[in-house]
Amino acid sequence: MGGVDPRRRVPRTDAVLADPRLVAAAAAVGRDRVKAAVRQAQDRARRGEITPEAVPVEALAALPSAAPRAVLNATGVLLHTNLGRAALSDAAVAAVVAAAGHTDVELDLGTGRRARRGRDAVDALAAAVPAAEAVHVVNNGAAALVLAATVLAADAEIVVSRGELVEIGDGFRLPDLLTSTGARLREVGTTNRTTPADYAAAIGPRTGFVLKVHPSNFRVTGFTSAVPVRRLAALGVPVVVDIGSGLLAPDPLLPDEPDATTTLRAGADLVTASGDKLLGGPQAGLLLGSAALVERLRRSPLARALRVDKLTLAALAATLGDRDTPTRTALHADPAVLRTRTELLRDGLAAEGCKADVVPSVAVVGGGGAPGVELDSWALSLPERYAGPLRAGDPPVLGRVARGRLLLDLRCVPEHADAAVRVAVLAVPDGD
Secondary structure, three states, X not given: OOOOOHHHHOOOHHHHHOOHHHHHHHHHHOHHHHHXXXXXXXXXXXXXXXXXXXXXXXXXXXXXXXXXXXXXXXXXXXXXXXXXXXXXXXXXXXXXXXXXXXXXXXXXXXXXXXXXXXXXXXXXXXXXXXXXXXXXXXXXXXXXXXXXXXXHHOOXXXXXXXXXXXXXXXXXXXXXXXXXXXXXXXXXXXXXXXXXXXXXXXXXXXXXEEEEEOOOOOOOOXXXXXXXXXXXXXXXXXXXXXXXXOOOOOOOOOOOOOOHHHHHXXXXXXXXXXXXOOOOOOOOEEEEEOHHHHHHHHOXXXXXXXXXXXXXXXHXXXXXXOOOOHHHHXXXXXXXXXXXXXXXXXXXXXXXXXXXXXXXXXXXXXXXXXXXXXXXXXXXXXXXXXXXXXXXXXXXXXXEEEOOEEEEEHHHOOHHHHHHHHHHHHOOOOOO
């Protein structure tokens, strides 16, 4: 008499779905998706590709991740584009969670009537930059420029220095972005030198506005000249300035980084910037300037297509009300404190038999902000072979490799996560 057909041992769907691991997965990615993964695993078991007992594990492995994985940023790059730039503050995270349900994003609870969308975020931005007569928010920095170009220069000319026609990342270039709106570019000056006379000679009846762009991710040094905003403001046409990194007021650590307040006071009619860089908030495009200009932009049909969602508005409002963002904390971290933290981490590893060194490090702003600014820091130095296992860990820990060593700079790692870094390093198998 033959044995029992293995196919009869394949567990029933309802039994597999009752597995606590799959119950948790269903809550994260949806029951239908989990059920489909279970049936695929059952089919594999019937074909003999896996054992019947492996069905729950295989179904779980086939499911996609419910969300991006949280990463500990030990690279020493404050605004790492590949890691999503700015980390949100606790207040901003709480605001996003609160906004995940039904909110008063466009409702006045007192009257029960429709209200201005995102008024809390808009009012907070206006309060943070009193030099702006009005403000508006769109979904990213590029969108802010596209909206300005569409409204102010469709079928007209944008006068811009050749030295400021930058690539903004991932192959996207500013000239292509601007001309996609129907505007024409009137390039003036040279790569390294542009004068007030260059702009004056280019301005005419077809000029929509003069654009000044901060070259936020590179520097040109040597025989150079650029025209300050106050000189451009005297030309008699609107001046739009893209400051890039979203600094709203001067910061002594970043003396060469333009900020919205100073730029507006110098005479700019409109300033555009990003929300997820030095401001330390969510991805957003900020527009600040004259009331008449901002209202024209806000009433454009394109503004509807570029508007931000309720989660972004909630995070932005909370960020503007919280000075102690992770970005600001990392930027102003005391190198002496960082050294002490790193030495404590080294000593904790040594107590477990893992040898590491503490070495000087240089951190940078990154994310297209403050090029050339170097921040004194300290790093834990490990053999390079630790890099891959740490990236694959839970949580992943990302450092930087230099000269055959993996450097873990704690400047962007919350202090409470130092213990998690220690556990992650100790979990790497001994390769000696």
